[in-house]
Amino acid sequence: MSLLPLFPFIISCLLILLVFLYGLIEDKFNPITFSIALINALGFLVYIFLFNKFEKEKWFIYTYYAHAALTLLILLLAIYxxxxKLLFFKRHYQIFLTSMKETRWNCYYVLDHKERxxxxxxGMIEELGMTKEEIIGKPLFEILNKTIRVNSFDEIETSNQNLERFYEDYKKTVKPNQFDTHTMHFQNYQGKSVLVQLVEQPLFILGRYRGRINVGEKKTDFDLIGIERELTNTKRELESLRMKYVATLELSNEALYYIDLDEKYIWFSEPAMKILNMYNNTMLIEDFYKYIYKDDLNSYLGTLSSLTVRKQTYKTKYRFLKDGxxxxxxxxxxxxxxxxxxxxISGSFKLYENNGYERLGVDVLDNIKGENEIFSHLNNLLNxxxxxxxALxxxxxxxTINKEYGREIGNMLILEYVKKLKMSFISESSDIFxxxxxxFAVTIVDPRKMELLRSGILQDSEFxxxxxxxxxxxxxxxxxxGISSSYKDSKDAHKLYEMAHKALSVAKHESFKLNVCYYSDLNG
Known part of the structure; x- marks a missing residue:
């Protein structure tokens, strides 16, 4: 059997090896290329057994030499x-190391799968007090145990031995594309404190762990480190507040908005979009102004421009164009x-529907008791x-306001006044009807509120x-x-009610100098 076909077979095997090694470099195995190279080698294996039989056939010899020449050319191209690729990675690695030296990320080390x-x-070698020749190829923890003492790892107190055990477990549990950040505090060979912040990534080849690379920054200014840690914590707190604020907005039924005066736009919450019938939750502030009634716009802008550090809040009303x-x-x-x-500017909207006072303030007017219920309340207080x-x-x-400005303005004024009455005079045992x-009838039970009413009327006619x-x-x-007083004027609920009405009639009379009358003053 001729050995001539053996040489192309060896060449084809070398080609298989190069395809495999190329896959290692790329960290990506190409099954198609590898299969073609393998089939090519099997073809030359067939030549070995058939060569003696067909070596005198020209078609066989031509095919054999052409196949061998093509394989050799492909091998040379693969070698190139x-x-x-090797030179590229070598050059890339050198540039990487040079760049690292020029940046603040001046601390790095590369280990193989045996921690060598x-x-x-x-910068890291300096802290060990050794030369590069003394450490290359040596196990990391063999060097660290001789030169430094680890105090903490990720702000947890530890020792060299504990850290070594940690990385023994790391090799067993680490996953491809895993990304970790660590902070290590240690005392160098001179006993000086050093802190390094590292980004750690494992190196995997064909799915097998082959080492790790740690890149980071060495720091010795611990005051600066404390400030950076505080800034990081503040950033986390702000992010937490932002998430809580977003969640609150999503859950709130309030019609909320905020205006960015720098960017000149307004943002609406979902409820605000609904009550104003807006289709987008952001709008240029100039476009928003176009919806405000022309005569009200100047008053609205004046309210916003008057805000200061001492007067940060505002409350205003204006007419807004909705559905025409x-x-x-x-x-x-x-x-x-x-x-x-x-x-x-952050705030909220409330819409007044134009359908009579009954719908203006469900929480204020709709639940007010009527005249039929007042006597039961008065008798209860007397008992x-x-x-x-x-007080009536x-x-x-x-x-007059309804006639001049429309019923909706009058209704809103009634609502605001009822709010004022409740806030000023209603206490635990009192009520409004x-x-x-x-x-509106109000029972005033608190003596301090009685005195507030009388002194306010005497001091200010507009009280x-x-x-x-x-x-x-x-x-x-x-x-x-008009006001009547229990016991002083009467002990009967119906009489007290009648007396308050008489006092109110006197207060409304043109000849009466005040707009307030106490029934007791009529008989005084």
Whole structure:
């Protein structure tokens, strides 16, 4: 049997080896290329057994030499590509090391799968008090145990031995593409404290762990380290607050918004989009202004421009264009002066529907008791021997306001005044009743509130009135008041009610100098 076909077979085997090694370098096995190279080698194996039989056949010899020549050319090309890739990686590695020396990431070392040092930065070698020749090829922890003492790892107290055991387990559990960050504090060979912050990545070849590379920064300014740690913690806290704020917005039923005065846009929450009938949750602020009634816009802009560090909050009302008609919007917000990097206004909307006072404030007006319920309340106070005043507030000029500005303005004023009554006079045992469209009865039980009412009336003739601004509309609620007192005037609920009405009638009379009358003063 001729040995001539053996040489191309050896060449084809070398080609298989190069394909395999190229896959190792690329860390990517190509089964198609490897299969072609393997089939090619098997073809030359067939030549070995058939060569003696067909060596005198020209077609066989031509095919054999052509196949051998082609395989040789492919081998030479593969050798060229293989060494070019090796040179590229070598050059790339040198550039990488040079770049590392020029950056703040001046601490690195490369280990093989047996924890032997393959490369280490000069800055790290200096802390060991050794030369590069003394450490290359030596196990890492053999060197560390001779030269340094590890104090902590990831801010947990540890020792050289514990850290060595940690990396023994690391080799068994690490996964490809795993990415870890570590902080190690140690005392160098001179006993000086050093801290290194490292990014650690494993090296895998064909799915097998072959070592790891650690790249990071060596630090000796521990005050700066503390500041950086504090900044990192602050960043985490801010991110946590941001996530909580986003979650709150998503869960809240409030119609919230914020205005970025620098970027000149407004953002709406989902409920705000719904009540204003907006299709997007962001809008240029100039476009938002176009929806505000022209006469109200100047008042609205004036309110925003008047905000200062001392007066950060505002509350205003204006007409807003919705579905082709104007509705009243109650807008309250706050400018955030604490943020020095941006100018933000945050607030909320409340919409007043134009369907009568019954729908203006469900939480304020709808649950107010009527005239039929007032006597039961008065009798209950009398049976409990409570001293109280029955005050009848009549919003005298609401009809005039309705005629001049429209019923919706009048209804909103009624709502605001009822809020004021509740806030000023209602306590645990007292209550408020709507005895007619414009008259509200309030029982005042707290002596301090009784005195507040009397002193306020004597000191200020406008004490009971309520000025309000709605966009470009400025008006006020004018109020007449009649008051009767338990025990002092009567111990009967119906009589107290009648006396309060008589006092109210006197207070409304043109000849009476005040708009308030105590029934006891009529007989005094």
């Amino acid at each position: 590509l293989f060494f070019r 040092i393959k490369e280490m930065s000069e 008609s104007y509705v009243w919007v109650d807008d309250k917000g706050k400018r955030i002066f604490e943020d020095k990097n941006s100018n933000i 409990n021997q409570r001293t109280f005043q029955l 507030f009549e919003l005298s000029n609401i009809p 709507r005895v007619s469209g414009l008259i 009971l009135n309520l000025p309000m601004n709605y966009g470009a509309i400025s008006t006020k609620v004018e109020v007449s008041l």
